[in-house]
Amino acid sequence: MLEVTPGWYMTLAAALFLLGMTGVLIRRNALVMFMCVELMLNAVNLTFVAAGRAAGVLDGQVSVFFVLVVAAAEVVVGLAIIVAIFRRRETASVDELAALRG
Amino acid sequence: MVELAIFVLMGLSTLAGGVTVVLARNPVRSAMGMLASLVSLAVIYVVNLAHLVAAVQVVVYAGAVLTLFLFVIMFIGVDRAEDTSETIPQHRKLVAGLALVVAAGAAVLVWRGRFSWTPTAPESVPIPNGTVQALGGELFTTWVLGTEVTAVLLTIAAVGAIALAFHRRSGKASAEK
Numbered sequence: 001m002l003e004v005t006p007g008w009y010m011t012l013a014a015a016l017f018l019l020g021m022t023g024v025l026i027r028r029n030a031l032v033m034f035m036c037v038e039l040m041l042n043a044v045n046l047t048f049v050a051a052g053r054a055a056g057v058l059d060g061q062v063s064v065f066f067v068l069v070v071a072a073a074e075v076v077v078g079l080a081i082i083v084a085i086f087r088r089r090e091t092a093s094v095d096e097l098a099a100l101r102g
Numbered sequence: 103m104v105e106l107a108i109f110v111l112m113g114l115s116t117l118a119g120g121v122t123v124v125l126a127r128n129p130v131r132s133a134m135g136m137l138a139s140l141v142s143l144a145v146i147y148v149v150n151l152a153h154l155v156a157a158v159q160v161v162v163y164a165g166a167v168l169t170l171f172l173f174v175i176m177f178i179g180v181d182r183a184e185d186t187s188e189t190i191p192q193h194r195k196l197v198a199g200l201a202l203v204v205a206a207g208a209a210v211l212v213w214r215g216r217f218s219w220t221p222t223a224p225e226s227v228p229i230p231n232g233t234v235q236a237l238g239g240e241l242f243t244t245w246v247l248g249t250e251v252t253a254v255l256l257t258i259a260a261v262g263a264i265a266l267a268f269h270r271r272s273g274k275a276s277a278e279k
Contacts (some may be wrong), residue, residue: 004109009146009213012113014208016120016139017277018201023124025197031175032132035123037134038167042143045155053150056227062240064155069252073259076166079174080266090176 009050017043030092034075041071072076108149112142129175133168140164152232 016039023036045064052060086092115138122135140163147156190196230236241249 002106004105005256006275008109009150010212012109012116014205015117017118018205018208019120020126020200021204022197023120024277025200026194027124030130031129031171031178032123035132035136035171038163039120039123039139042140042163045159046143046146046240049147049150049152049155053152053229054227056230057143058230058232058236058240061152061155061230061232061237062245064152065158065241066248068158068246069256072162072167073255076169076259076263077266080263083174083177084269086178 006054008051010047013043013046013050016040016046028093028095029092030085031079032080032095034078038075040073041067105149108145112145115139116142116146130172133171133175136171137164137168140168151229154232154234154237 020036020039020043023039024033027033027036045067048060048063048067050060052058052063082092085097089097091097119135119137119139119142123132123139126132126135140159144156144159144164147153147159
């Protein structure tokens with residue numbers, strides 16, 4: 001009988017991380033890029049849970065907690081920055097925010 | 103057997119949600135794709151006996167973070183078409199090449215790494231049961247310093263977001279006087 005082993009979870013997490021990475025690289029809407037970063041964080045959370053289960057310890061789930069908290073803080077500050085930029089420049093596209101270009 | 107069925111179903115819907123996030127033109131559809139991904143992952147967490155993590159995933163991610171995203175999407179405007187022309191030459195090919203390299207690296211790590219692919223004997227390692235009591239015990243004994251630092255981080259993030267929201271340009275402020 002086929003059984004789900006940690007390798008399967010790692011494969012799923014790798015695929016999800018790859019999707020998020022591709023999204024960050026090809027999208028221009030800052031909000032969508034942010035969502036792709038969240039996808040990558042979730043992929044890593046999945047590896048933590050699966051590895052913790054394989055090792056038989058709770059530490060994996062504790063790590064997921066800290067990742068969740070940092071992700072929430074990051075979203076709050078990041079979205080505030082995006083809104084502040086939008087108020088000033090009327091755009092959320094990262095291509096048009098090239099003020100530092102030499 | 104149940105785990106296999108749930109893994110296939112929820113894994114597929116996680117990936118489908120991820121593809122939607124990356125490819126959808128409308129940011130609202132991206133947000134909905136992310137919702138599908140997050141909820142499917144929560145189901146996978148429940149199968150792994152990470153009960154509290156699954157609940158927090160739904161409440162914090164699917165509830166708070168996604169609502170915040172939708173607020174900002176609506177605030178910024180959903181009808182702006184994204185420019186799809188390539189400003190960096192060969193951009194898509196470069197990204198595809200990089201993605202292939204990362205995928206190859208991940209494949210090597212997953213196949214040659216130390217993850218078990220053969221089913222272990224049942225009860226060889228007891229699955230840690232992530233109940234509120236068990237996880238809370240860990241958080242407030244072994245990891246209590248990290249928990250307290252986390253509280254400081256959240257306070258700083260809240261204060262920073264409010265400061266950014268109320269920040270006025272000095273020129274505008276002087277013009278109003």
